[in-house]
Amino acid sequence: xxxxxxxxxxxxxxxxxxxxxxxxxxxxxxxxxxxxxxxxxxxxxxxxxxxxxxxxxxxxxxxxxxxxxxxxxxxxxxxxxxxxxxxxxxxxxxxxxxxxxxxxxxxxxxxxxxxxxxxxxxxxxxxxxxxxxxxxxxxxxxxxxxxxxxxxxxxxxxxxxxxxxxxxxxxxxxxxxxxxxxxxxxxxxxxxxxxxxxxxxxxxxxxxxx
Numbered sequence: 572x573x574x575x576x577x578x579x580x581x582x583x584x585x586x587x588x589x590x591x592x593x594x595x596x597x598x599x600x601x602x603x604x605x606x607x608x609x610x611x612x613x614x615x616x617x618x619x620x621x622x623x624x625x626x627x628x629x630x631x632x633x634x635x636x637x638x639x640x641x642x643x644x645x646x647x648x649x650x651x652x653x654x655x656x657x658x659x660x661x662x663x664x665x666x667x668x669x670x671x672x673x674x675x676x677x678x679x680x681x682x683x684x685x686x687x688x689x690x691x692x693x694x695x696x697x698x699x700x701x702x703x704x705x706x707x708x709x710x711x712x713x714x715x716x717x718x719x720x721x722x723x724x725x726x727x728x729x730x731x732x733x734x735x736x737x738x739x740x741x742x743x744x745x746x747x748x749x750x751x752x753x754x755x756x757x758x759x760x761x762x763x764x765x766x767x768x769x770x771x772x773x774x775x776x777x778x779x780x781x
Contacts, residue, residue, distance in 0.1 A: 578680035602656035680764035695724035
């Protein structure tokens with residue numbers, strides 16, 4: 572199954588992606604993580620992305636798409652995957668289609684802006700393996716260390732209160748239109764991302780029919 576997860580930053584996409592991956596035994600393709608991996612590995616496309624990032628610019632669509640294409644060609648993707656953080660815009664969604672990729676389901680996790688602001692301030696990310704935790708909703712059993720790999724848990728620059736409002740504004744302007752785009756294709760499933768994680772997961776699994 573090929574799945575796209577939509578939702579504003581902090582809506583809980585990462586948590587749900589992890590649970591879907593375990594259930595369906597498919598990989599989570601997080602744009603941020605694969606860009607970081609390409610940078611670390613120094614691949615040609617990773618170096619391309621680095622040149623834009625070093626200049627303080629957004630990595631352009633064609634470079635992101637090239638990185639996604641490389642990742643989707645790997646063996647672990649042959650039985651499906653979850654795309655998290657891509658597409659972010661309608662042109663990216665159209666590019667995905669041009670690549671011949673038919674998406675089965677789009678899960679849109681909806682949470683209001685006030686709730687998201689509160690959530691992001693408590694989010695912590697492992698600086699080693701990229702695992703995501705929350706000091707209140709999903710704490711690491713190892714305290715300030717990652718309970719998966721013992722890495723340090725940090726606050727990402729993106730989660731600082733001063734940047735959250737900008738990120739939400741960008742999401743509403745650029746990514747929210749994808750709701751209409753995928754709804755018109757009949758594959759959008761909207762889930763209210765509030766309440767217990769297990770309840771949200773139950774709704775997600777029901778929408779995926781798994």
